[in-house]
Amino acid sequence: MPKMKTxxxxxxxFKKTGTGKLRREQANxxxxxxxxSxxxxxxxEADVDVHPGDAKKIKRLLAER
Known part of the structure; x- marks a missing residue:
């Protein structure tokens, strides 16, 4: 099977932190x-962590195993 593309x-x-957590920008x-106001x-302005329920899917999209 071929490699998975990012x-x-x-x-x-999404950005991955040094400890492996995923961060995202906030909407609006x-x-x-x-x-x-x-x-x-x-x-x-502050980035927030991705919800744990979505993290597995996002890691797959980023082609990280």
Whole structure:
């Protein structure tokens, strides 16, 4: 069976930390900032961990075994 290719769309959305955890950007942080509070914009800047239930699928998309 051939090697599994990395999903380039997933590679752009998820990053692997040094300890092997997966991180992602939060939604609602691309545009329409005028109506969002400063507090909300600051909170959305931070990356968050991927939900454990999704981690296995995402690791497969990133072709990590």
């Amino acid at each position: 999903s380039k769309t997933a590679a752009k959305r 942080n691309q545009h329409l900032f005028e109506k969002k 400063s507090r909300r914009k600051r909170r959305l």
